[in-house]
Amino acid sequence: MILFKILAFISLFTVSTVWGKTPEINALLAQAENVRQENPKKFNETINLLESKALSFSHEQRMNYYVLKAYKLTIMGNYAEAEQLLDTVSKNSSNNELILRATYGLISVYLAKKDWTNGFLFVEKTLQQIKQVNNNPHTIYGLLTVIVFYNQIQQFELSLSYIKTLNTEQLTLKNKCFVEQLRLEASQNKNFSSVIQIFQMEETIKTCEQANWPVAAAVVRAYLAKNHLENGSPQKAILSLTPFIGDVLATKFSLAIIDFYNTLAKAYYQLGKADKSSHYADLAVENITHNNTKQTVDAYHQKYQLEYDAKNFEKALDYYIKYAEADKAYLNDITARNVAFQLAQHQAIQQKNQIELLNNQNELLNNRNELLRVEQSLARTEAENTKLIASLLMAIIALLAFFGYRSWRTQRRLKTLAEFDYLTKVYNRGHFMTLAEETLKLATKAKQTVTCIIFDLDKFKMINDRYGHSAGDLALKAAASAAHSCVRDNDIFARLGGEEFVILLPGCDTSAACYVAEKCMRAFEAIDTSDSGHEFSVTASFGITTSKISGMAIDDLIADADKALYQAKNNGRNQYRIYEP
Numbered sequence: 376m377i378l379f380k381i382l383a384f385i386s387l388f389t390v391s392t393v394w395g396k397t398p399e400i401n402a403l404l405a406q407a408e409n410v411r412q413e414n415p416k417k418f419n420e421t422i423n424l425l426e427s428k429a430l431s432f433s434h435e436q437r438m439n440y441y442v443l444k445a446y447k448l449t450i451m452g453n454y455a456e457a458e459q460l461l462d463t464v465s466k467n468s469s470n471n472e473l474i475l476r477a478t479y480g481l482i483s484v485y486l487a488k489k490d491w492t493n494g495f496l497f498v499e500k501t502l503q504q505i506k507q508v509n510n511n512p513h514t515i516y517g518l519l520t521v522i523v524f525y526n527q528i529q530q531f532e533l534s535l536s537y538i539k540t541l542n543t544e545q546l547t548l549k550n551k552c553f554v555e556q557l558r559l560e561a562s563q564n565k566n567f568s569s570v571i572q573i574f575q576m577e578e579t580i581k582t583c584e585q586a587n588w589p590v591a592a593a594v595v596r597a598y599l600a601k602n603h604l605e606n607g608s609p610q611k612a613i614l615s616l617t618p619f620i621g622d623v624l625a626t627k628f629s630l631a632i633i634d635f636y637n638t639l640a641k642a643y644y645q646l647g648k649a650d651k652s653s654h655y656a657d658l659a660v661e662n663i664t665h666n667n668t669k670q671t672v673d674a675y676h677q678k679y680q681l682e683y684d685a686k687n688f689e690k691a692l693d694y695y696i697k698y699a700e701a702d703k704a705y706l707n708d709i710t711a712r713n714v715a716f717q718l719a720q721h722q723a724i725q726q727k728n729q730i731e732l733l734n735n736q737n738e739l740l741n742n743r744n745e746l747l748r749v750e751q752s753l754a755r756t757e758a759e760n761t762k763l764i765a766s767l768l769m770a771i772i773a774l775l776a777f778f779g780y781r782s783w784r785t786q787r788r789l790k791t792l793a794e795f796d797y798l799t800k801v802y803n804r805g806h807f808m809t810l811a812e813e814t815l816k817l818a819t820k821a822k823q824t825v826t827c828i829i830f831d832l833d834k835f836k837m838i839n840d841r842y843g844h845s846a847g848d849l850a851l852k853a854a855a856s857a858a859h860s861c862v863r864d865n866d867i868f869a870r871l872g873g874e875e876f877v878i879l880l881p882g883c884d885t886s887a888a889c890y891v892a893e894k895c896m897r898a899f900e901a902i903d904t905s906d907s908g909h910e911f912s913v914t915a916s917f918g919i920t921t922s923k924i925s926g927m928a929i930d931d932l933i934a935d936a937d938k939a940l941y942q943a944k945n946n947g948r949n950q951y952r953i954y955e956p
């Protein structure tokens with residue numbers, strides 16, 4: 376597809392620009408310009424004639440000749456020499472129009488060579504050079520080349536933004552056909568309504584036909600047919616291509632030919648006509664010239680599909696391998712384009728930064744005197760500023776420390792709220808469950824026995840009713856604190872809710888748990904409630920179980936200890952009971 380675009384575009388060169396005092400050379404240069412499109416044979420003869428007069432060229436005549444010769448070389452596929460000539464013009468000509476022609480000519484050369492990195496360089500130069508050349512057809516050709524380039528590297532948004540800057544009304548029919556075809560290519564992955572797209576494609580085909588440009592018309596016809604296929608109308612796709620197979624073959628443009636055959640093969644495949652599909656798929660494969668194109672990938676894939684359906688598995692595998700290789704080559708090509716784009720963007724940023732740096736340096740040099748003056752005044756106020764900065768720093772440090780402390784305090788508060796009971800300051804039920812699960816896991820691994828004690832204050836409702844709720848709170852806090860002092864550091868003590876508490880004792884058997892319960896009972900006896908304004912005794916009943924009986928699940932341990940606690944309550948309170956199943 377690239378070659379088509381380059382040829383299409385290069386054939387648009389029309390303007391002749393002649394210089395110097397040698398009328399015969401000027402006339403030959405003008406003649407070469409004029410016949411280039413219509414009469415390649417005469418063009419070649421004129422170029423040869425000009426070559427024989429090279430010694431009499433003025434500097435700019437030589438530059439003009441180089442541009443024309445590079446055109447010829449590009450068409451012949453001699454990119455290296457074309458590149459050299461155009462490079463010379465871009466560096467040595469003093470005529471802006473010739474420089475522009477050389478820079479966009481170079482984009483075409485790099486497109487053909489798939490040298491994306493250098494292509495970008497000259498896209499940038501062409502865009503700069505366009506600004507130097509006003510109201511000249513070459514500004515349009517320059518832009519068209521840039522658009523072709525962006526389409527090739529799949530930067531379609533950029534293409535569309537440059538297409539927008541072109542005034543299509545002022546374009547020749549051929550250029551209009553070209554621009555519309557580029558626009559369609561760039562909009563292919565946009566979700567435009569298919570009705571609008573089909574209308575635009577049909578209009579573009581008409582324009583290209585009026586411009587007597589069958590290659591472009593063929594390319595757009597292939598778009599149109601693909602659109603029909605995507606919309607589930609294979610019949611329409613076939614109708615839109617079949618009458619024009621002869622035309623597309625006459626263009627000898629292999630990618631457009633493969634596109635035609637591929638689309639027909641797919642359309643017949645969709646209609647279930649394997650024979651016809653296979654016929655066109657074979658024709659597509661026969662026309663393959665390059666491995667890394669989308670057309671090649673599609674052609675092999677279609678063949679693979681057909682052979683597979685026909686149960687010719689050996690052939691199917693053959694085509695699948697070809698398809699996979701082509702797909703890999705195509706993806707590598709796309710990746711190379713993307714990498715070049717990223718690289719170009721990166722270089723552009725770097726260049727911009729360097730320019731900014733240089734500008735800053737210039738500004739600094741220009742303002743040297745001003746700087747000296749400022750330095751003197753700076754020296755005077757230096758001491759003052761140092762003081763100011765020091766106090767500012769102190770203030771900032773103090774502020775940071777303050778906010779740091781506040782955030783640490785908030786976090787600590789949140790953690791406390793999440794883990795501790797607000798009244799008794801021992802662990803709450805939620806945190807207990809988390810810690811208990813971890814402890815039981817470790818104990819299971821270590822094959823340790825774990826015991827569980829649950830205790831509940833006796834007749835607590837009566838304490839509340841008789842002495843008031845705050846006296847009840849005081850009793851709760853005192854009981855929690857007393858029990859806390861009776862357990863070891865690695866025991867887990869928590870308030871389960873209301874006046875009920877739990878102690879989980881890893882590595883303890885029942886007798887150790889009984890000892891802890893008794894210790895708690897004695898500690899409760901010593902509780903002094905006089906601070907509440909009332910004197911009353913605080914007792915509790917205890918239920919005990921061990922993992923040897925209840926197992927290692929915390930819910931079972933609590934449930935069984937609770938049953939034992941119930942027995943202690945029933946038995947008269949202020950005592951402990953061991954769970955028996």
Ligand SMILES: Nc1nc2c(ncn2[C@@H]2O[C@H](COP(=O)(O)OP(=O)(O)OP(=O)(O)O)[C@@H](O)[C@H]2O)c(=O)[nH]1
Pocket residue numbers: 798831832833834835836837839843844845846847848851872873874944948
């Ligand atoms: N002051 C106070 N009372 C609470 C708190 N949480 C629960 N209670 C009270 O504790 C009392 C528990 O009463 P009950 O479940 O009938 O048990 P009890 O009176 O201790 O009787 P037994 O358990 O059978 O000995 C209820 O009146 C609850 O309102 C608290 O945080 N502070």
